[in-house]
Amino acid sequence: MPITILGIESSCDDTAAAIIRDGIILSNLITNQDIHRAYGGVVPELASRAHQANIVPVIDQALERAGIGLEDVDAIAFTKGPGLLGSLLVGVSFAKGLSVARNIPLIEVNHLQAHVLAHFIREKEREKAMPEFPFLCLLVSGGHTQMIIVRDHLDMEVIGMTTDDAAGEAFDKCAKVMGLPYPGGPVIDRMAVRGDKNRFRFSKPSMPGLDFSFSGLKTSFLYFLREKIRENPDFVSENSDDLAASLQHTIVSILTDKVVEAVASTGITRVALAGGVSANSGLRGRLQEEASARGWQLFIPDFVYTTDNAAMIAITGYYKYIRSDFTGLDVVPAARYGL
Numbered sequence: 370m371p372i373t374i375l376g377i378e379s380s381c382d383d384t385a386a387a388i389i390r391d392g393i394i395l396s397n398l399i400t401n402q403d404i405h406r407a408y409g410g411v412v413p414e415l416a417s418r419a420h421q422a423n424i425v426p427v428i429d430q431a432l433e434r435a436g437i438g439l440e441d442v443d444a445i446a447f448t449k450g451p452g453l454l455g456s457l458l459v460g461v462s463f464a465k466g467l468s469v470a471r472n473i474p475l476i477e478v479n480h481l482q483a484h485v486l487a488h489f490i491r492e493k494e495r496e497k498a499m500p501e502f503p504f505l506c507l508l509v510s511g512g513h514t515q516m517i518i519v520r521d522h523l524d525m526e527v528i529g530m531t532t533d534d535a536a537g538e539a540f541d542k543c544a545k546v547m548g549l550p551y552p553g554g555p556v557i558d559r560m561a562v563r564g565d566k567n568r569f570r571f572s573k574p575s576m577p578g579l580d581f582s583f584s585g586l587k588t589s590f591l592y593f594l595r596e597k598i599r600e601n602p603d604f605v606s607e608n609s610d611d612l613a614a615s616l617q618h619t620i621v622s623i624l625t626d627k628v629v630e631a632v633a634s635t636g637i638t639r640v641a642l643a644g645g646v647s648a649n650s651g652l653r654g655r656l657q658e659e660a661s662a663r664g665w666q667l668f669i670p671d672f673v674y675t676t677d678n679a680a681m682i683a684i685t686g687y688y689k690y691i692r693s694d695f696t697g698l699d700v701v702p703a704a705r706y707g708l
């Protein structure tokens with residue numbers, strides 16, 4: 370009997386639903402909430418209201434595109450956390466309601482674990498190499514920056530993490546200082562392609578072991594710009610591409626240096642990237658160079674599976690389903706929820 374999982378993701382500002390059958394993706398839908406753009410960041414109250422408006426049509430369409438009905442779904446996987454409490458509540462409550470209505474099991478999913486397991490999403494038309502265990506995963510998103518040893522689908526150990534801002538936050542906050550729209554990461558990425566990455570130098574933190582820090586970079590970037598703007602009010606607009614390229618180069622170097630250290634200290638040469646920042650072309654390119662120079666095997670997810678999506682929730686649900694790892698109706702969302 371095939372195993373069909375409906376995945377629901379609502380941890381931040383994307384309402385998403387996906388259907389996975391036996392590990393193969395049948396549909397993957399996302400509605401982005403443009404409403405936050407005007408505020409330069411996600412407004413939690415607006416996010417949960419938008420999830421409420423979006424969740425039924427998104428799930429409906431996911432089922433329709435997969436060519437199945439609710440009666441064909443074997444279990445509902447949903448994001449328990451981490452994330453915004455009000456946003457998570459919408460997905461958790463909806464999943465519970467469906468589970469009761471259809472009398473099918475619920476599966477809680479850790480959003481961070483799901484980002485890592487995005488590497489195991491298969492597409493019908495396309496064979497893709499998947500990392501063998503154990504592998505290292507650099508998880509870089511808007512809320513998290515972690516170095517993880519992945520020993521099995523559901524067995525992961527965090528060996529390094531940020532002590533302050535996440536890598537995505539560093540992109541977004543510096544972009545905001547430059548007057549760029551939210552989220553700034555993809556905007557910086559596009560501008561960086563045209564800029565000179567060696568034009569400006571920003572200091573890198575000296576963090577012990579495999580931990581990261583990005584708040585110092587954000588502050589030094591802010592002070593640097595303030596000083597330059599005092600001399601020339603048009604400094605940012607006249608140098609925006611070089612600023613973007615130099616900033617991106619600094620963030621990419623901080624991340625890459627830690628991957629090199631993690632490989633050296635663990636002896637694991639299979640390296641995977643996950644999370645929204647792994648969409649960054651500079652990071653992808655730099656790690657590809659390091660991987661071929663150092664003989665690592667590098668795994669980078671397809672763009673659609675780097676940023677938040679429900680396919681990663683559904684694939685995690687699939688691995689939990691085959692282990693009969695189900696969740697009771699008393700489950701509550703967890704804003705903070707470690708791996």
Ligand code: KG4
Binds near residue numbers: 552554646647650676
């Ligand atoms: O994984 P994700 O979609 O959501 C979280 O779980 O946080 O990651 C969102 C983050 C944002 O900070 C966004 O600016 C960043 O990923 N991001 C990028 C790129 N695309 C998304 N950062 C740099 N370059 C990109 N191309």
Ligand code: ZN
Binds near residue numbers: 480484510511676677
């Ligand atoms: Zn995420």
